[in-house]
Amino acid sequence: MRESAPATDNSAQPVTSLPGVGAALAKTLERLGLRTLQDLWFHLPLRYEDRTRLTPIRDLQPGAAAQVEGRVEAVERGFRYRPQLRVAIGDDSRATLLLRFFHFNAAQANQLIVGTRLRCYGDVRRGQHGLEMVHPQYRRVADSEAAVVEGSLTPVYPVTEGLSSPRLAGVIARALQRLPQDAELELLPAELRKVYKLTSLRAALLYAHRPPPDADLAQMALGAHPAQQRLAFEELLAQHLSLKRLRSRIREHAAPALRGDGDLRKRFLAGLPFAPTRAQQRVAAEVARDLARPAPMLRLVQGDVGSGKTVVAALAALAAVESGAQAALMAPTELLAEQHYRNFRRWMEPLGIEVVWLAGKLKGKARTAALAQIAGNDEARRAQIVIGTHALMQEGVAFRELALVIIDEQHRFGVHQRLALREKGRVADNVPHQLVLTATPIPRTLAMTAYADLDVSVIDELPPGRTPVNTVAIAKSRRADVIERIRAACAGGRQAYWVCTIIEESDLLQAQAAEAVHGELTAALPGLSIGLVHGRLKPAQKQAVMDAFAAGQIALLVATTVIEVGVDVPNASLMIVENAERLGLAQLHQLRGRVGRGSVESSCVLLYQSPLSAMARQRLDVLRETGDGFRIAEKDLELRGPGEVLGTRQTGQMILRIADLARDAHLLSAVQRAGAALLEKHPELADKLIGRWIGQAARYAGA
Ligand code: ADP
Numbered sequence: 001m002r003e004s005a006p007a008t009d010n011s012a013q014p015v016t017s018l019p020g021v022g023a024a025l026a027k028t029l030e031r032l033g034l035r036t037l038q039d040l041w042f043h044l045p046l047r048y049e050d051r052t053r054l055t056p057i058r059d060l061q062p063g064a065a066a067q068v069e070g071r072v073e074a075v076e077r078g079f080r081y082r083p084q085l086r087v088a089i090g091d092d093s094r095a096t097l098l099l100r101f102f103h104f105n106a107a108q109a110n111q112l113i114v115g116t117r118l119r120c121y122g123d124v125r126r127g128q129h130g131l132e133m134v135h136p137q138y139r140r141v142a143d144s145e146a147a148v149v150e151g152s153l154t155p156v157y158p159v160t161e162g163l164s165s166p167r168l169a170g171v172i173a174r175a176l177q178r179l180p181q182d183a184e185l186e187l188l189p190a191e192l193r194k195v196y197k198l199t200s201l202r203a204a205l206l207y208a209h210r211p212p213p214d215a216d217l218a219q220m221a222l223g224a225h226p227a228q229q230r231l232a233f234e235e236l237l238a239q240h241l242s243l244k245r246l247r248s249r250i251r252e253h254a255a256p257a258l259r260g261d262g263d264l265r266k267r268f269l270a271g272l273p274f275a276p277t278r279a280q281q282r283v284a285a286e287v288a289r290d291l292a293r294p295a296p297m298l299r300l301v302q303g304d305v306g307s308g309k310t311v312v313a314a315l316a317a318l319a320a321v322e323s324g325a326q327a328a329l330m331a332p333t334e335l336l337a338e339q340h341y342r343n344f345r346r347w348m349e350p351l352g353i354e355v356v357w358l359a360g361k362l363k364g365k366a367r368t369a370a371l372a373q374i375a376g377n378d379e380a381r382r383a384q385i386v387i388g389t390h391a392l393m394q395e396g397v398a399f400r401e402l403a404l405v406i407i408d409e410q411h412r413f414g415v416h417q418r419l420a421l422r423e424k425g426r427v428a429d430n431v432p433h434q435l436v437l438t439a440t441p442i443p444r445t446l447a448m449t450a451y452a453d454l455d456v457s458v459i460d461e462l463p464p465g466r467t468p469v470n471t472v473a474i475a476k477s478r479r480a481d482v483i484e485r486i487r488a489a490c491a492g493g494r495q496a497y498w499v500c501t502i503i504e505e506s507d508l509l510q511a512q513a514a515e516a517v518h519g520e521l522t523a524a525l526p527g528l529s530i531g532l533v534h535g536r537l538k539p540a541q542k543q544a545v546m547d548a549f550a551a552g553q554i555a556l557l558v559a560t561t562v563i564e565v566g567v568d569v570p571n572a573s574l575m576i577v578e579n580a581e582r583l584g585l586a587q588l589h590q591l592r593g594r595v596g597r598g599s600v601e602s603s604c605v606l607l608y609q610s611p612l613s614a615m616a617r618q619r620l621d622v623l624r625e626t627g628d629g630f631r632i633a634e635k636d637l638e639l640r641g642p643g644e645v646l647g648t649r650q651t652g653q654m655i656l657r658i659a660d661l662a663r664d665a666h667l668l669s670a671v672q673r674a675g676a677a678l679l680e681k682h683p684e685l686a687d688k689l690i691g692r693w694i695g696q697a698a699r700y701a702g703a
């Protein structure tokens with residue numbers, strides 16, 4: 001609830017309240033998420049240009065940007081290869097600089113005549129005939145005009161089509177004139193600013209938009225200036241507080257205390273062909289303890305690929321069943337959900353437990369029957385465990401007594417989806433417990449921020465008998481060798497995956513790419529039984545292929561990344577990943593987790609298209625060097641940034657505008673401490689901070 005704004009609070013005033021901003025410009029600004037004065041204040045430059053001085057041409061250094069002023073000495077239009085305009089300018093330092101334009105119109109060319117005085121800004125580079133600037137920004141300077149330069153560094157803003165950075169800079173400058181004094185603007189109490197050595201917000205914003213001529217540009221480029229750090233701190237604090245708030249709001253509810261007698265769990269464990277690892281036991285006990293309380297559990301279980309999270313999930317579900325309630329397990333893909341469904345049926349049916357399947361593709365009578373079981377209409381066949389995709393959250397799905405929600409592979413879902421499923425189980429003031437499983441280990445620093453609303457348990461041990469996967473990176477030009485390697489492996493009774501990756505999100509294009517590879521391999525490997533699975537197949541078709549692969553009837557499985565999560569065929573010991581350079585580390589680690597599940601020595605071949613970028617090379621190196629999901633996640637964060645690691649692209653979960661979790665990780669423990677202090681002493685300020693930062697972020701997420 002927004003409090004009524006004090007008279008001095010102009011932060012929510014629309015951009016159109018500024019002189020010169022009409023409806024058309026407002027619409028363009030809206031595309032950048034800029035609707036209010038406050039939006040403009042917090043729209044920070046991407047970088048800065050130094051136009052506070054003129055550099056004599058003689059002193060120019062290649063590789064750096066500079067501003068120069070000189071007279072046109074010669075103009076030449078060339079047409080070698082492509083049209084080109086070459087303009088030589090000279091200044092009092094008696095040196096010449098070449099300006100080169102490849103795109104220009106007649107008017108422009110006509111303006112650039114010998115004797116004209118120009119002021120140019122651009123990157124200096126070494127050309128064939130000395131130093132040059134390609135497509136510099138320039139303007140003509142009248143002879144009468146003094147050599148006045150800018151008084152501060154020039155901000156370069158993120159812009160959108162139809163809006164130039166200088167124009168946006170003008171609008172923001174006008175908005176900054178309306179920036180209130182600290183008394184109205186500042187939300188961090190003085191004592192807190194003192195402890196964490198934070199400048200005032202007003203000073204930080206003014207500095208970030210218009211750094212003085214002597215500002216350290218290198219430091220600013222790293223976001224390391226105290227003004228920038230102050231803003232990042234506040235944003236991270238707001239994010240942290242909003243998750244804490246979310247958590248405490250959930251904690252105000254009650255949840256059914258699931259204190260079953262443990263009988264089903266005992267029988268389930270007795271039926272498993274293995275004993276749980278110590279780590280599984282510890283985490284299962286943590287979960288059981290949460291479930292036994294009359295307050296909603298909010299727990300994230302992290303465990304590397306293959307660490308055995310499903311067993312922990314099954315034990316939790318059984319605790320609900322023992323108490324006469326229902327548990328739901330939601331997975332991000334149909335393939336994974338189906339696999340869970342089969343596992344759970346295999347485990348649960350001997351115990352007399354009714355497991356029900358629900359996915360979007362389930363239609364007609366089968367769907368009606370499943371819904372009736374879930375709603376508990378048919379007492380005799382009441383669903384006790386429900387497994388499915390996000391279809392579980394859809395309208396029309398009503399649970400009879402949902403006491404536990406389990407979400408597998410959390411990073412594919414956002415906070416909002418998590419909450420939506422929880423609402424399904426809501427009865428009066430009672431909400432279900434929540435267990436979230438993720439195979440993408442979240443680096444500690446990130447977990448503290450992005451998952452501040454969850455308790456975390458870690459399965460830090462793999463079941464015994466796993467063999468490390470031997471990983472190699474091979475250029476695509478050696479594809480034939482790789483195919484030969486498959487032939488040899490399959491001749492020896494092993495099974496292999498060939499994973500096709502293309503960047504397009506479209507199912508169709510991915511399927512087509514996989515079909516093409518399937519055709520090619522079928523031709524290259526006669527006599528080998530080769531299967532194909534992709535997202536366009538009907539569930540029954542997919543299942544038939546997976547079953548045949550699991551049963552060893554298919555030797556080589558060509559697949560899209562649908563097999564990324566969860567698929568479990570222990571005899572498969574060779575994996576080829578095509579275009580590995582295009583995938584993120586976490587995704588590659590997931591894929592690789594499909595092999596190395598049995599006792600045979602396994603390998604993973606990362607096929608790449610040369611030449612590799614330095615970044616791609618580093619990524620592949622990390623995978624070759626380690627199989628430790630946590631180390632890989634840390635590296636991933638370092639190389640790619642948190643948005644990608646958390647999958648915020650899909651989920652809109654946490655959109656940071658100023659802070660950068662990798663760069664600003666050192667702030668996080670202070671942010672946590674400051675957050676706790678603020679909630680204790682100034683909860684009203686915490687609300688305002690959340691309103692300032694998250695109210696807007698929600699809109700960004702929808703954009
Ligand atoms: P993930 O954590 O990646 O979801 P799974 O739950 O799919 O891992 O388990 C991977 C494989 O390991 C499965 O075949 C599972 O049956 C097996 N498994 C799980 N726990 C153990 C254990 N304690 N000992 C041996 N195998 C186990």
Ligand code: MG
Nearest residue numbers: 309310439566
């Ligand atoms: Mg799993």
